[in-house]
Amino acid sequence: MPHINLLPWREELRSAKQRQFNTALAGAAIVTALAVVFVHIQMTSMIESQNQRNQFLENTIKKVEKEIEEIRDLKRDKENLLARMEVIQKLQSSRPEIVHLFEEIANAAPKGVFLLDASRTGDKLSITGVADSNDSVSAFMRNLDSSAWLTNPKLSVIDSSKKEYENASWFSLEVTQTTPSEKPQAEEGKA
Known part of the structure; x- marks a missing residue:
């Protein structure tokens, strides 16, 4: 049980x-x-x-x-x-x-100098022309050097043997362009 x-x-x-x-x-x-x-x-x-x-x-x-x-x-x-x-x-x-x-x-060119060509590269200016004498070329270079806008003229070539320019000298020169910033101030100081 x-x-x-x-x-x-x-x-x-x-x-x-x-x-x-x-x-x-x-x-x-x-x-x-x-x-x-x-x-x-x-x-x-x-x-x-x-x-x-x-x-x-x-x-x-x-x-x-x-x-x-x-x-x-x-x-x-x-x-x-x-x-x-x-x-x-x-x-x-x-x-x-x-x-x-x-x-x-134009002002620097004396009587007897005739310019044929002018070209500029940077601040260098090349001028070609004909002059009745070498003295005219020298006077032209002096005038350029005394200019307020141009300085340091260097004659490259002067040739009086070219037949197309009788009794004349063919020339080529180089000149440096400047800015006359100092020259007028110096002139004002003198005045």
Whole structure:
């Protein structure tokens, strides 16, 4: 008789505990599943948010790089314009120089000197002409040297053997163009 259970309450208690355990297990599984789903949704949301921020930053970086390139282009254009303006200003300031230069050459040429050609390279001026005598060429060189706009005349060639210039000497000389900035001040100091 020891194996016969006359009291079914133990069986009912065991079965009630089994049901409670199964219910708790199912509840824990549901809570765990919900937690996993919540964490997954949260992580997906955070990843999407970070991707949106990254995309915004990439777009902003592209915009800034484009603006930087435009700024570089503007700086390059500005430098080109400043260089052009400088050239124009130099031309504007040197415009009266050519008038003074030719006036000085014309005033320096004595009677008997005829100029055939004048060319300028930098501040060097090459003059070719014909003179009735070597003395006229010397006087021309002295006059050029005493000029405020010209200095350091050097005779390259003097030739009296050319047939097309009878009784005349063909000459070629080089002279340096200067700006008379110091000479007028010295003259004003004397006056």
